[in-house]
Amino acid sequence: MTHETINGKPVHSAAKMYADEFKAGLLDRREFLTRASALGVATSAIYAMGGLTQPVHAAAHAKQGGTIRMQMEVRALKDPRTWDWTQIAFVGNGWLEYLVEYDSDGSFNGWLAESWEVNADATQYTFNIRKGVKWNNGDELTAEHIAYNFDRWAEGEAEGNSMAARVDSIVDPETKKAIDGAIEVVDSHTLRLNLRQPDITLIPGIADYPAAIMHPDDNPEDLLANQIGTGAYKNDSHEVGVKSVLVRNEGHDWWGYAEGKGAFLDRIEFIDYGTDPSAWVAAAESDEIDTIYENVGDFVSVFDSIGWNKAELATGSTIVVRPNQAATDADGKVIFEDKRVRQAIAMCVDNAVLLELGNAGQGVPAENCHVGPVHPEHDASVTRIPHDPAKAYALMEEAGMADYEFELHSIDDDWRKNTTDAVAAQMRDAGMKVKRTILPGSTFWNDWTKYAFSSTNWNHRPLGTQVLGLAYKSGVAWNEFAWSNAEFDALLDEANSIADAAKRREVMGKIQAIVIEEGVTIQPYWRSIYRHTRPGFVGTDIHIAYASQLYKWAVEA
CATH class of the missing domain: 3.40.190.10 (Periplasmic binding protein-like II)
Incomplete structure (x- = not known):
């Protein structure tokens, strides 16, 4: 910890670097606030370092x-x-x-x-x-x-x-x-x-x-x-x-x-x-x-029409439609052991279509790596395996899985069900066989990490490395993908040790590329989220x- 102070508050040396990067346009306002405050720097000092006017909140x-x-x-x-x-x-x-x-x-x-x-x-x-x-x-x-x-x-x-x-x-x-x-x-x-x-x-x-x-x-x-x-x-x-x-x-x-x-x-x-x-x-x-916990899809406009107040945020909230790499079928076959099968599933799906059909277009398409523009480390130069249904089917044939019937599970609610329906439809359009199984929430969540092929929603996390550590690192409780990759784990540890934004983004680019190339998941879009509340x-x-x-x-x- 450095002993320099701003407004009488101690300031970490890395926070000063973040302030310089913010002023140079290398970090946006959210990244600057997240990075500097995580180091324990007082909000007033952060605003002073960034040359920002601290908002004055009305009573x-x-x-x-x-x-x-x-x-x-x-x-x-x-x-x-x-x-x-x-x-x-x-x-x-x-x-x-x-x-x-x-x-x-x-x-x-x-x-x-x-x-x-x-x-x-x-x-x-x-x-x-x-x-x-x-x-x-x-x-x-x-x-x-x-x-x-x-x-x-x-x-x-x-x-x-x-x-x-x-x-x-x-x-x-x-x-x-x-x-x-x-x-x-x-x-x-x-x-x-x-x-x-x-x-x-x-x-x-x-x-x-x-x-x-x-x-x-x-x-x-x-x-x-x-x-x-x-x-x-x-x-x-x-x-x-x-x-x-x-x-x-x-x-x-x-x-x-x-x-x-x-x-x-x-x-x-x-x-x-x-x-x-x-x-x-x-x-x-x-x-x-x-008030409601969260509004979804077309019902956002419905609640608008009855005069309730709307709160809206662009976020890192999302859905994943993922193959479980450890799951076996009734014959004992490890369904998604072959990377070509996982890649094919991702390739046959257009993420923009999933956003439109699944979430009424409320958000932005993503790149199947669970790191996006809202995360400070995101490397925008790394993109998904291109959408190519014909090549996807060819990979399935090459893997000997062209005639295999996949079972795709989801909860029975609005946007998650609709998104998963759209994945199944595009897989069928590419020539694949898909059985859809839709379950009530009381049943679905009992085994959400165990299904062979299913969709789940994930909340926003401030850092890309944070959500990757929760969901994709080998052996962690929420790794519903049953994926383990030593190179990924090592790069994630390395990224978490780097304070410099540009250097950390370089490592994150490698991480994003591994997740995409391994076909770990279809992570199709970043959601805008909504809540409506009655006036008063x-x-x-x-x-x-x-x-x-x-x-x-x-x-x-």
Whole structure:
């Protein structure tokens, strides 16, 4: 960490480099904010370094009290480190909070960690835990509590624990647990992480929704039993597939009140109307809901027409239609073992058509590598294997799979179903045989990583290396592709150790090319995302990564 200061705040040497790159036009505003704030630089200092005028936010037109009702799938609660859908977090975040918050503008800000510092080569992170924060059982939040969470996150062999991929730089590759000395409690409110290798994705990783901070005395397998947390709310009732209700925890003096952070509402209801958007419209028109979790496809214009307020964001959210490289059929054949088969599937599909038919054109086409323009490291010169149905069929013949019938699974909702339908149609147009299997969400999500050929949605992540580490690195919990590539893994580690934007983009270009050439996935487009809210409420705008930010929601004053 350098000792130079701006506006009285310490500034990391790499942040100064990012400011120079931003001024030179090498980084856009979002990249600059993301990179510099991840190093612990205060927002005011970042704006000063970049020669930017910090926006002045008008006082929120919010009043204390009231209820809001949101249409949302109500899922079963489970250990936070295994949360795999943000809808789970929306309920759990009533009482479980985060060390760091990620905002839609690309910046990271302190939450339970008031601030943090990163050394020059990003191998040591020091967190200053916010003082005066109380758990709702009366305990004071300490660095020991945070150390407990990092230790749990590092357990690589815990089933479904995606946090192990996010904190991989403190995990021993042999024991699959935290390295001795990696998690250091300096004092009651200071925690230091000593990494085994440089890692610039650590802050983005612990700002992601499965990184909710738990009390050591709570039971992660039964979150509703004790509900020990630092947040402003508690759960009053929770019925999977029906309804979940948060109410203000009147017996808890939430730390955010003194900081002016909101938590205005007395009651938040999440009501499950299933995956058919027409049911959401009916609920809106019947005055049964006040906002929706997310709008999709043609229903964006429908909600526009009934006069609800729309929030819209261009994002790194997407869908993947992927072959599982370990899956076998009834005869024991490894269906997608041959790279030619995977390449052929990608080649027969026009991604622009998938965007139009699957998501009503709301977004931009992608290049089948899960890294795009919203990511700082994206190399725009690397593009997909060209769309060529005739060549795709020739590859299938060459691989001896021209007569094989593929089964393609999807959920039964709007945009994911429509996108997957369009993939199947284009495969058939290229001469391939495809059976479509459409499942209700309650069935589909039970085995989402296990299907041989299926589609799943992926949320926005701030860094391209972050999403690649979560989904494509060998052996990680969310690697639904069952893909393993040593060269890819090594390049990903290398990219995460590079601060310089141009150098990191050069490595990312190699990574993107490997994912594309290996035919790992059809990743067809980047989505614009939408939320509609009934007039009379504020603070409900959709977040770029679907963070709940419940404390912002309010009845309009």
